[in-house]
Amino acid sequence: GAVVSQHPSWVICKSGTSVKIECRSLDFQATTMFWYRQFPKQSLMLMATSNEGSKATYEQGVEKDKFLINHASLTLSTLTVTSAHPEDSSFYICSTHPGNSPLHFGNGTRLTVT
Amino acid sequence: SQKIEQNSEALNIQEGKTATLTCNYTNYSPAYLQWYRQDPGRGPVFLLLIRENEKEKRKERLKVTFDTTLKQSLFHITASQPADSATYLCARPGSNYQLIWGAGTKLIIKP
Numbered sequence: 001g002a003v004v005s006q007h008p009s010w011v012i013c014k015s016g017t018s019v020k021i022e023c024r025s026l027d028f029q030a031t032t033m034f035w036y037r038q039f040p041k042q043s044l045m046l047m048a049t050s051n052e053g054s055k056a057t058y059e060q061g062v063e064k065d066k067f068l069i070n071h072a073s074l075t076l077s078t079l080t081v082t083s084a085h086p087e088d089s090s091f092y093i094c095s096t097h098p099g100n101s102p103l104h105f106g107n108g109t110r111l112t113v114t
Numbered sequence: 115s116q117k118i119e120q121n122s123e124a125l126n127i128q129e130g131k132t133a134t135l136t137c138n139y140t141n142y143s144p145a146y147l148q149w150y151r152q153d154p155g156r157g158p159v160f161l162l163l164i165r166e167n168e169k170e171k172r173k174e175r176l177k178v179t180f181d182t183t184l185k186q187s188l189f190h191i192t193a194s195q196p197a198d199s200a201t202y203l204c205a206r207p208g209s210n211y212q213l214i215w216g217a218g219t220k221l222i223i224k225p
Contacts, residue, residue, distance in 0.1 A: 006157070034212075041122065044158070044203070044215040093157045102148055103213070105157030 003027055006094055006106025013084055013113055021079045021109045023094035030096040033077035034103070035069060038091045050077050084113045116141045116208050120216035127194050127223050135189040135219045137204030143182045144206040149189050152201045152218060161202075162189075194223045 003026040013019050023033060032051050036044045048064075050056040050071035058064045066088075068080040081088055089112050095105040119138045127133040137147065146165045150158035164171040164180045164187065171178045177190040191198050201218040208214045 004157075009155075041217060043118075043217045044205075044213075046212055049212070091155075095157070102160040102163055103150075103158075105159070107157045108155065110155065 004030075004094060004096060004104050004106040006109060008109055009107060010110040011112070013111070015085055015113055016083055018080055018082045019084055019111060021081075021092055021094075021111075023077050023079075023096075023106050025075050025096060025098075028098040029074035030077065030098070031074065032096060033071055034095045035067075035077075035079050036093045036095065038093060038108075044093070047079075081111065084111070086113045089113045116144075116206065116214055118204055118206055118214055118216035120202075120204055120219045122217055122219070124220040124222055127221065129194060129196060129223055129225050131194055133191040133194045133198065133221055133223070135202050135204075135221065137187040137189065137216055139185050139187075139206055143185065146207065147178075147180060147187045148205045148213070149178055149187075150203040150205065152203055154201075158203055191221075196223045196225050199223045 005024045007022050034049055035047045037047050038044050046059050047062045048056045048058045048069050050069045052071050052074050056069035066082055071077040091108050091110050093108040095103045097103050117140045146163050148163045149161045152158040162178045164178045175192045179188045199222050201220045203218040204216040205213040
């Protein structure tokens with residue numbers, strides 16, 4: 001089946017620094033990548049949708065200058081959390097849907113900002 | 115607004131019994147509902163999709179129902195095993211075709 005590889009699986013950073021999260025589609029071309037954030041015991045919250053070669057579409061309330069998304073190729077999308085603060089600590093997950101199939105998710109990145 | 119509601123309390127089931135999880139939705143009936151499994155620290159994994167015109171869908175020990183009158187989907191795991199312990203998420207398409215997710219129900223199968 002389709003595989004989405006997400007790295008790193010966890011990261012601890014200091015407040016004010018930036019963190020980049022990568023998602024790669026290993027055996028298919030991901031035209032669209034969805035980026036979610038999940039707080040403990042809460043729903044997956046869609047942050048943004050990125051399409052290869054174009055600007056990402058951000059959900060209401062998500063700061064595009066803080067959460068930079070790049071989708072420069074059909075196999076790689078990145079999310080950079082800039083000037084991270086403790087309130088940005090969360091579980092970030094990417095996903096895509098090969099063809100018309102349901103979503104395939106990466107294994108998530110646990111971000112802890114100290 | 116469109117919402118997905120799942121029981122936030124963990125469900126404890128004895129091994130071998132049938133586990134039943136509930137997903138309630140608001141507003142109009144979606145064209146389909148999806149169920150995913152999520153293990154701790156991992157991304158969700160797709161399990162089943164049931165369309166509005168399907169009352170029931172099965173896959174091995176899994177069964178999903180879709181009741182448009184009750185605005186509810188039930189997710190059943192028969193002959194449950196400890197390995198079935200996980201959080202199960204329900205999702206529906208929203209007005210902009212993005213998925214709207216429930217918070218998930220944690221299922222614990224006790225040996």
